[in-house]
Amino acid sequence: MGLRFRKSFKIAPGIRMNVGKSGVGVSFGGHGLRYSINSSGRRTTTVGIPGSGLSYSTTSGGKSYKSPAYQRRNELARLQREQQKLQELEYARLQVDLYENKLEQIRSIHHECDDPIDWREVLRRQPPFQHGQDGPNTQAARQQLESYQPGLMDRLFNRDEGKLRQLHEEVERAKEQDQQLLNGWSHMHSLAERVLNRDIDAYYQVIQEMAPLDDLVEFGSGFEFGTDNPYEIHVSFDVNPESVIPNKALSLTKTGKLSEKNLTKTAYYDIYQDYVCSCALRIARDMLALLPITHVYVHAYEDRLNPATGHIEKITILSVKYDRLTLSRLNFTQLDPSDALENFLHKMKFKKTQGFEDVGEELN
Secondary structure (H helix, E strand, O other), rough: OOOOOOOEEEEEEEEEEEEOOEEEEEEEEEEEEEEEEOOOEEEEEEEEEOOOOOEEEEEEEEOOOOOOHHHHHHHHHHHHHHHHHHHHHHHHHHHHHHHHHHHHHHOOOHHHHOOOHHHHHHHOOOOOOOOOOHHHHHHHHHHHHHHHOOOHHHOOOOHHHHHHHHHHHHHHHHHHHHHHHHHHHHHHHHHHHHHHOOOHHHHHHHHHHHHHHHOOOOOOOEEEEEEOOOOOEEEEEEEEEEHOOOOEEEEEEOOOOEEEEEOHHHHHHHHHHHHHHHHHHHHHHHHHOOOOOOOEEEEEEEEEEEEEOOOOOOOEEEEEEEHHHHHHHOOOOOOOOOOHHHHOEEEOOEEOOEOOOOOOOOOO
């Protein structure tokens, strides 16, 4: 049993001072009704029937006792709240990073480009091996076959015949691989010859086989190619602003929470312009990398409602004539894709708060 200490002093009729380990208190009243105030702030009212031994007490204020289990639950709840807050802050940072990365991706579409093809070098390449001779894969497989020496266990359990059959099959597969190598060389040699002879059909074949704009599908659609001049090509594409450009600007508040605000018209159309111009520049770079042409015409289209007819109509919002010499002088990682149009003949009507307008006829 723990040691307890309590002492009471009468300081006035009906008023007593109580001193104990838990603090100092003052009590008022007499038999039947008594009111106590402790230095901890606890207030106790006691009502009883004199001589009966019956009484009723109520307590308010002060520090109440908390069991260890209650304190652990309270601490766990506090930690969970803190963990949830940290997760919310981390989620907010992630969303802002994704938003900023998306904007950077939109404005840097033109940074990437297919590796240029030197068709003259392709034409000069020697075949991987001469027709009628064994190719490199066949030579290796045949060497394995000729050097095979069955061991004692192989001969004892008649496994040498199975091993020899397997090696012969590998030689046949190697012949097929070498034939594919020779066919690939022959195909590229013939294609290079046609491209260098300015065969327009060969241009279309290069575009079909190498699919240079496949990774632009998320930014544009309906790519079409056309030309009747072996020194130039026209590329048309439809823009997809609804699926590309975000509608809301994301940022972090001073406390690290996520803030979402609608993009202003100026901000939205600024991103839209860079998106279209960056796509056009990327298309021009890819075409000049693959084909021995001097000019690329790029035309961008947008589907828009015509209020006079009530129908969705396709309008031309950008038409640019890119040339190889000027493009070769640009620093693509530093330039602004919209400002870069000043280097080329182009048609574009753009207003900061209204976006693109129809430019009418394309450049020819």
